[in-house]
Amino acid sequence: MTSILTNLFDGVAYGMLLFVLACGLAVTLGLMNFVNLAHGAFAMAGGYVCMVLVNRMGWPFFAALPLAFVSSAAIGIVLERTLYRHLYARSHLDQVLFTIGLTFMSVAAVDYIQGSSRVFINLPAALQGQFDVFGVGIGRYRLMIIAICGLLTIGLQMVLAKTRFGSRLRAAVDDPRAASGLGINVPQVFAFTFAFGCGLAGLGGALSAEILGLDPYFPLKFMIYFLIVVTVGGSSSITGPFLASLLLGIGDVAGKYYVPKMGPFVIYTMMIVILIWRPNGLFGRTAAR
Amino acid sequence: MFERKQLSRTTIWAAAATAIAGLAAIAPVKAEDSVKVGLILPMTGGQASTGKQIENAIKLYMQQKGDTVAGKKIEIILKDDAAIPDKTKTAAQELIVNDKVHFIAGFGVTPAALAAAPLATQAKIPEVVMAAGTSIITERSPYIVRTSFTLAQSSTIIADWAVKNGIKKVATLTSDYAPGNDALNFFKQNFTAGGGEVVEEVKTPLANPDFAPFLQRMKDAKPDAIFVFVPAGQGGNFMKQYAERGLDKAGIKVIGPGDVTDDDLLNNMGDAVLGTVTAHLYSAAHPSQMNKDFVAAYKKAYGNRPGFMAVSGYDGIHLIYEALKKTSGDTDGTKLVEAMKGQKWESPRGPISIDPETRDIVQNIYIRKVEKVDGELYNVEFATFEAVKDLGKTKK
Numbered sequence: 228m229t230s231i232l233t234n235l236f237d238g239v240a241y242g243m244l245l246f247v248l249a250c251g252l253a254v255t256l257g258l259m260n261f262v263n264l265a266h267g268a269f270a271m272a273g274g275y276v277c278m279v280l281v282n283r284m285g286w287p288f289f290a291a292l293p294l295a296f297v298s299s300a301a302i303g304i305v306l307e308r309t310l311y312r313h314l315y316a317r318s319h320l321d322q323v324l325f326t327i328g329l330t331f332m333s334v335a336a337v338d339y340i341q342g343s344s345r346v347f348i349n350l351p352a353a354l355q356g357q358f359d360v361f362g363v364g365i366g367r368y369r370l371m372i373i374a375i376c377g378l379l380t381i382g383l384q385m386v387l388a389k390t391r392f393g394s395r396l397r398a399a400v401d402d403p404r405a406a407s408g409l410g411i412n413v414p415q416v417f418a419f420t421f422a423f424g425c426g427l428a429g430l431g432g433a434l435s436a437e438i439l440g441l442d443p444y445f446p447l448k449f450m451i452y453f454l455i456v457v458t459v460g461g462s463s464s465i466t467g468p469f470l471a472s473l474l475l476g477i478g479d480v481a482g483k484y485y486v487p488k489m490g491p492f493v494i495y496t497m498m499i500v501i502l503i504w505r506p507n508g509l510f511g512r513t514a515a516r
Numbered sequence: 517m518f519e520r521k522q523l524s525r526t527t528i529w530a531a532a533a534t535a536i537a538g539l540a541a542i543a544p545v546k547a548e549d550s551v552k553v554g555l556i557l558p559m560t561g562g563q564a565s566t567g568k569q570i571e572n573a574i575k576l577y578m579q580q581k582g583d584t585v586a587g588k589k590i591e592i593i594l595k596d597d598a599a600i601p602d603k604t605k606t607a608a609q610e611l612i613v614n615d616k617v618h619f620i621a622g623f624g625v626t627p628a629a630l631a632a633a634p635l636a637t638q639a640k641i642p643e644v645v646m647a648a649g650t651s652i653i654t655e656r657s658p659y660i661v662r663t664s665f666t667l668a669q670s671s672t673i674i675a676d677w678a679v680k681n682g683i684k685k686v687a688t689l690t691s692d693y694a695p696g697n698d699a700l701n702f703f704k705q706n707f708t709a710g711g712g713e714v715v716e717e718v719k720t721p722l723a724n725p726d727f728a729p730f731l732q733r734m735k736d737a738k739p740d741a742i743f744v745f746v747p748a749g750q751g752g753n754f755m756k757q758y759a760e761r762g763l764d765k766a767g768i769k770v771i772g773p774g775d776v777t778d779d780d781l782l783n784n785m786g787d788a789v790l791g792t793v794t795a796h797l798y799s800a801a802h803p804s805q806m807n808k809d810f811v812a813a814y815k816k817a818y819g820n821r822p823g824f825m826a827v828s829g830y831d832g833i834h835l836i837y838e839a840l841k842k843t844s845g846d847t848d849g850t851k852l853v854e855a856m857k858g859q860k861w862e863s864p865r866g867p868i869s870i871d872p873e874t875r876d877i878v879q880n881i882y883i884r885k886v887e888k889v890d891g892e893l894y895n896v897e898f899a900t901f902e903a904v905k906d907l908g909k910t911k912k
Contacts, residue, residue, distance in 0.1 A: 343562070356760060484732055
């Protein structure tokens with residue numbers, strides 16, 4: 228019984244992490260209709276920034292986390308202004324080719340600068356180990372992930388649904404022409420959204436170094452997970468990817484625990500079944516574009 | 517569209533012709549008094565640390581001993597295969613056909629060593645395996661000689677040690693590929709024969725992002741110890757999650773072949789790794805004068821500790837030198853392999869030799885425990901099993 232709860236806890240933490248990593252992709256893909264396969268590269272950038280700050284310059288871990296967000300967002304905004312924006316109107320194939328190229332360049336660049344071995348971020352002692360709650364093992368680090376990611380999710384949902392910026396963004400997505408006619412600066416809204424998504428990925432990258440391991444191949448290794456989250460969740464809102472992340476996180480952990488021989492396949496099997504059942508994802512719009 | 521295709525084809529032919537002409541121009545320059553060693557290693561990708569260590573060790577050896585042997589100059593041609601067997605094969609082909617190398621060497625992973633095996637047989641040149649550790653490798657070509665290790669060597673010995681030291685129930689966690697399966701099977705065979713019980717058996721995917729669920733399963737099985745084999749680079753991640761999940765506090769020990777506590781990464785693993793007992797061919801803390809000198813020279817040149825891959829590379833190039841000495845510089849591949857058989861020498865890891873029958877390495881396997889020495893984590897050897905052959909073959 229207690230192991231069920233521990234697994235559930237681990238699954239939720241894993242799912243939350245996937246969500247923070249992938250929700251930027253859901254935004255660019257779903258809201259801006261842009262296929263950004265280089266998303267993982269922004270996550271990796273955040274992870275490495277955090278690692279350098281903490282391990283080499285002695286920053287405290289919690290001070291380095293926001294910096295991981297800011298630096299990935301800054302890289303995002305520079306690339307958006309200089310490169311990405313020329314590709315918004317291009318076909319999806321062009322976008323895929325461009326961003327996959329960018330991914331390979333980032334892999335090679337990080338490999339060159341930091342070397343190819345896996346790096347770890349030195350954690351404060353308070354985040355290490357596990358404690359017991361009525362016999363259920365709770366990992367401190369994973370608990371922190373759930374807290375941070377949970378707050379972020381609530382915040383994001385509030386911003387999108389309740390604020391003026393949220394409604395501008397939704398308007399810009401639904402009909403860019405009408406939105407600019409109403410005086411909304413569409414390119415600016417997109418640029419900001421893009422940068423925010425990259426920043427979230429950077430934060431996710433910094434958080435995941437401990438659990439998923441951080442090396443220059445991160446963007447390629449986890450690209451498939453991000454895409455699963457977005458395809459299963461549907462890309463029309465952030466609730467979809469959120470629930471999909473949780474489902475996949477819990478499914479993956481439970482699969483590895485209960486049927487270790489089949490473990491790695493569980494996540495893919497779930498994806499196939501869900502997509503056969505609902506081709507637009509769990510929460511996709513039924514009338515696809 | 518058609519025209520463009522035609523055009524590009526002509527361009528390709530032209531390019532090919534230029535390339536061939538270029539090669540033809542290079543070929544006559546090949547000096548008769550040089551011996552070429554084609555080194556194929558993963559210099560990029562997840563196994564890059566293996567490649568780097570072997571390359572470093574070879575450079576170090578050649579600095580120490582000079583680059584001339586039996587009147588011939590040794591020339592190393594390094595190719596990166598990123599541990600992808602297809603690339604290994606292409607690299608081996610290029611080295612054999614274009615560069616006309618006299619040896620191929622290196623091979624970071626088993627599939628890479630196997631991919632090059634038929635080429636070594638065809639070209640009749642020695643293939644010196646300096647890293648890959650599956651038993652079958654040397655059986656795939658009469659030209660393969662190994663200076664690294666086999667997983668059977670360390671896995672059977674740690675199994676025997678566990679049985680004798682009161683470990684009765686073991687859960688296993690091994691990477692799901694050839695060396696992992698070798699490690700698991702040989703461990704299980706000796707451990708159960710000695711009366712031990714394997715209570716849980718988990719194979720993790722090779723590119724595994726998260727060990728947590730597997731470790732939770734280990735923890736719930738309440739074994740005396742877990743037997744672990746993961747490829748060298750994953751040891752750090754494994755030990756971190758082992759500690760995070762509190763398996764150390766639950767009194768579950770880690771045992772296994774020494775890959776999990778590779779000297780290359782050991783010092784960054786944190787104190788959770790203290791007390792881990794492994795069986796392996798080499799520790800940077802091996803107390804011989806030769807090893808002390810080797811470690812000091814390696815540290816001075818590259819700034820970090822040599823691991824077992826470095827030693828395998830160091831011994832690999834030594835074997836090439838010795839073979840050339842024995843043939844007095846004759847580069848006939850068959851003669852070179854003959855010359856390698858039965859070679860015996862003192863390595864930084866201890867006394868080793870090449871089994872004349874299997875062309876595989878015979879070496880001491882040491883039981884080590886991770887301890888803190890001068891503030892750094894080391895595998896400290898406390899028992900020795902002498903001249904261990906590869907049991908993967910002797911059983912047949």
